[in-house]
Amino acid sequence: MSVVEIQTKVYEGQKPGTSGLRKAVKVFQQEHYTENFVQAILTALGDQLTGSTLIVGGDGRYYVKEAVEKIIRIAAANGVGKLIVGQNGILSTPAVSTLIRKYKTQGGIVLTASHNPGGPNADFGIKFNCDNGGPAPDNVTNQIYELTKSIKSYKTAPNINIDITKIQTHNLVVDGKSFVVDIIDSVDDYVALMKEIFDFPSIKTLLQGSSSRPKFQILIDSLHGVTGIYVKRIFGLELGVDDASMVHVEPLEDFGGLHPDPNLTYAADLVNTVRNGTHDMGMAFDGDGDRNMIIGKKAFFVTPTDSVAVLAAHLDIIPYFQKTGIKGYARSMPTGAAIDRVAAKKKVECFEVPTGWKYFGNLMDAGRLSLCGEESFGTGSDHIREKDGIWAALAWLNIIAKLNKSIEEILKDHWITYGRNFFTRYDYENCAIEDASRVMAEVETKIQDPSFKGTKLSSGNKVYVVGEADNYSYKDPIDGSVATKQGLRVLFEDGSRIIYRLSGTGSSGATIRLYVESYESDPTTFDKDAQEILKPLVGIALDLGKIKEFTGRNAPTVIT
Numbered sequence: 306m307s308v309v310e311i312q313t314k315v316y317e318g319q320k321p322g323t324s325g326l327r328k329a330v331k332v333f334q335q336e337h338y339t340e341n342f343v344q345a346i347l348t349a350l351g352d353q354l355t356g357s358t359l360i361v362g363g364d365g366r367y368y369v370k371e372a373v374e375k376i377i378r379i380a381a382a383n384g385v386g387k388l389i390v391g392q393n394g395i396l397s398t399p400a401v402s403t404l405i406r407k408y409k410t411q412g413g414i415v416l417t418a419s420h421n422p423g424g425p426n427a428d429f430g431i432k433f434n435c436d437n438g439g440p441a442p443d444n445v446t447n448q449i450y451e452l453t454k455s456i457k458s459y460k461t462a463p464n465i466n467i468d469i470t471k472i473q474t475h476n477l478v479v480d481g482k483s484f485v486v487d488i489i490d491s492v493d494d495y496v497a498l499m500k501e502i503f504d505f506p507s508i509k510t511l512l513q514g515s516s517s518r519p520k521f522q523i524l525i526d527s528l529h530g531v532t533g534i535y536v537k538r539i540f541g542l543e544l545g546v547d548d549a550s551m552v553h554v555e556p557l558e559d560f561g562g563l564h565p566d567p568n569l570t571y572a573a574d575l576v577n578t579v580r581n582g583t584h585d586m587g588m589a590f591d592g593d594g595d596r597n598m599i600i601g602k603k604a605f606f607v608t609p610t611d612s613v614a615v616l617a618a619h620l621d622i623i624p625y626f627q628k629t630g631i632k633g634y635a636r637s638m639p640t641g642a643a644i645d646r647v648a649a650k651k652k653v654e655c656f657e658v659p660t661g662w663k664y665f666g667n668l669m670d671a672g673r674l675s676l677c678g679e680e681s682f683g684t685g686s687d688h689i690r691e692k693d694g695i696w697a698a699l700a701w702l703n704i705i706a707k708l709n710k711s712i713e714e715i716l717k718d719h720w721i722t723y724g725r726n727f728f729t730r731y732d733y734e735n736c737a738i739e740d741a742s743r744v745m746a747e748v749e750t751k752i753q754d755p756s757f758k759g760t761k762l763s764s765g766n767k768v769y770v771v772g773e774a775d776n777y778s779y780k781d782p783i784d785g786s787v788a789t790k791q792g793l794r795v796l797f798e799d800g801s802r803i804i805y806r807l808s809g810t811g812s813s814g815a816t817i818r819l820y821v822e823s824y825e826s827d828p829t830t831f832d833k834d835a836q837e838i839l840k841p842l843v844g845i846a847l848d849l850g851k852i853k854e855f856t857g858r859n860a861p862t863v864i865t
Contacts, residue, residue, distance in 0.1 A: 306462045306479045308382040313337040319345070319453035321446040323661035325432020327418045330368050333429045337459070343376055344459035345452035346414065346433045347383045349445060353411050356386040360404045360434075362396025362491065363416025364531040364593035365556035366423035369394045370469065372416050372431070377467055377486060381479040382460035391491035394469050395556060397531045397594030399696065400495040402438035402689035407494055412436050417531075417593035420566035424559030439666035439690030443788065492538045499539060499696065502625040502688055503703045509544045511706040518709065522550070524584045525698075526575040529553045529561040530592040535695055565592035567682055567694070569606065570863045572598055580604035586701070586712060590694040595662075596682040597694035599701055601712030608835075608865075610641030610728045610822075613678030615719050616700050617647040620676055622707045623700060625688065632687070633674040635665055638777050638792060639804045639820040640680040641728035650723065659779050659791040660806065666690045667783040680730060680820065682865075717831065724826040727838045731861035732808075733817040733852065741807055741815035743855040748793045748805050749776060751849065762849070764841035772798040795849070800824045803846045817856070819846055836864070 316338050319326055326342055333339050347354055361376055363369040373394040380388055389404060394416070396404070401413045418430035433441045433449065441449070462479050467486050475486040499505075514520030525540060527533040533554030540546040552575075553561060564571040567589035579587035580603055587600040599607040607615075617634050620626045634648045635656035648655035654673060658664035662683065668674035669687040678684045683692035684700075701712070708715060733741075751757055752774035760771045777791040792806040801823040808816035821842050825831070830838065853859060 306464050306477055308460055308462050308480045310458050310460050312458050313341055313456060315454060315456060316341060320450045325430050327428055327430035330425055330429045333368060339372055339375055340459045341453055341456050342431055343379050345449045348452050349448045355384040357411040358387040359385060360389050360401050360410055360413030362391030362401055363394055365395045367425055367558040368429045369416045373469055376414055378461045378465050381462040381465055381484045387485040389487045389489055390469055392472055392488055395491045395531055397535060399594055399689055399691050399693040401434060402691040403495050403498050405434060405438040419593050420591040420596060422564050437666055437670055437690050440663040442663050492535055496538055499699060503699045504624055507706040508702045512544050512546055522584045523586045524579055525551045526572055526589040527554045528563045528565040529557040530565040531556055532590040532594040567591050567596050567598035568865045576604045588698045594694050595692040597697040598682055605713045608728050609678060609680045609682050610643050610726055613684050614643035614647050615715060617644050617676055618719060619704045622704050631675050632672055635668060635674050635677040637679040641726040641822045643726040646723045659788045662692055667781055671783045720831045724824060725831050726822055726824050727835045728822045729835055729839050730865045731819040732863040733856055733858050734862040735814040736817055736856050738815045740856045741817050744817055744850045744852055748850045762845045764844040767841035769797040769801055772796050801842055805850060821846055
């Protein structure tokens with residue numbers, strides 16, 4: 306196979322966000338657009354590129370197959386030694402991390418826009434994961450971006466045509482060098498890892514029932530994302546869950562018109578079915594499989610903040626952590642501080658990091674972190690370097706099997722022990738960038754005023770006193786790198802918090818994320834609705850940022 310060099314032009318705006326480059330499909334379909342970004346990724350590998358092994362796969366959304374074909378040809382032309390590709394181009398993001406770590410590759414190219422909608426008129430994304438299995442750190446993504454700003458050509462081997470629908474190994478010679486493309490089963494290695502981590506026999510007994518315990522009924526919604534093939538193998542084949550309990554499990558290029566974001570708004574079908582049925586647990590996963598939502602009987606909602614805290618409190622139940630020990634906990638800065646209270650009681654180190662899973666990786670690689678979570682429905686551990694939706698669901702089931710309690714009972718016991726961190730997030734999606742920037746500027750101007758500290762802010766009969774306020778920055782305790790401007794924080798003397806961030810996960814416009822948290826130790830409050838408890842603080846947050854005035858929005862797109 307011969308190599309050709311194609312002249313190209315620079316496309317502006319190919320700057321990766323917290324999870325790679327995300328744009329509309331039509332943007333990626335522009336001539337040379339995808340090729341430019343892939344070439345920049347490979348060039349950024351430098352001396353590691355020649356003869357390297359990379360993982361390639363994605364969430365099955367529209368344009369994944371075409372992108373895989375382009376990557377195979379460009380990788381071959383650039384001297385990559387081997388590609389391990391998921392069958393049909395499909396690999397969940399946790400599976401990519403699993404494969405990178407298991408086969409000790411130089412990294413992987415993940416084709417996903419995560420929880421964003423799919424289809425020819427929707428979104429696509431490409432991100433690079435490094436050799437530890439985690440998302441590329443800032444210094445790597447910055448290098449990739451710089452390369453996209455000066456690229457003049459890319460290399461490709463145009464005559465390579467690999468059938469990615471069949472599991473087989475292709476041995477080629479490209480420009481005199483060996484090039485291998487290994488099309489593998491997308492599920493096998495990930496399932497093997499899950500069986501090493503969890504007590505599958507106990508979970509299976511829970512789900513099948515026994516003479517001493519009735520069958521624990523679950524309902525799983527894959528939202529037509531990538532997790533469907535993993536759900537069918539793990540829950541169907543390995544754990545004996547019936548087909549009727551697994552819905553939307555066929556990965557579709559447009560996610561069947563669903564929005565593959567596992568929250569109360571976009572997974573409403575699951576929520577309503579569990580609320581009106583007899584299921585003991587509902588779980589939903591996003592497009593690429595790294596996010597999860599957990600609900601209990603009658604749709605009792607487990608916030609991501611509570612979910613990671615409960616897992617932290619019972620982590621020693623899971624066989625994997627019985628072997629490795631518990632090294633530390635961490636959460637993203639906007640995530641509620643419930644896990645901090647578990648860490649304090651158990652005397653385990655706890656970290657607060659910026660949003661973006663890559664910030665957990667250094668801590669894990671240094672042996673200081675076992676469990677972490679983000680309020681955006683992401684939970685994971687040091688078994689890989691990505692958040693992992695199916696892992697989180699199995700962790701819950703392992704704990705339920707051991708404790709022999711319902712999800713609601715486990716949560717209420719947790720609150721009695723640790724108190725309750727009431728938490729909500731308001732998302733204002735697809736705002737005009739100018740409007741969103743005005744909101745952020747309004748808040749930042751106010752909190753930068755030295756007199757803001759000590760200010761009393763009131764709503765209804767509630768008064769909150771500002772303790773601290775800043776634009777959050779983080780110094781990595783492992784490598785000393787500094788991340789600045791990670792979100793505007795208003796911290797009150799009673800432990801309540803308001804956080805404002807602009808999200809980097811959308812493909813167009815801007816998403817304002819508003820996070821509101823209040824801690825309560827009074828058991829009489831634990832059963833109250835979070836929105837009721839947080840209403841005064843939400844009112845203060847809306848006024849502080851003049852969100853309605855600047856955006857024209859009377860309500861958020863999504864409340865979680």
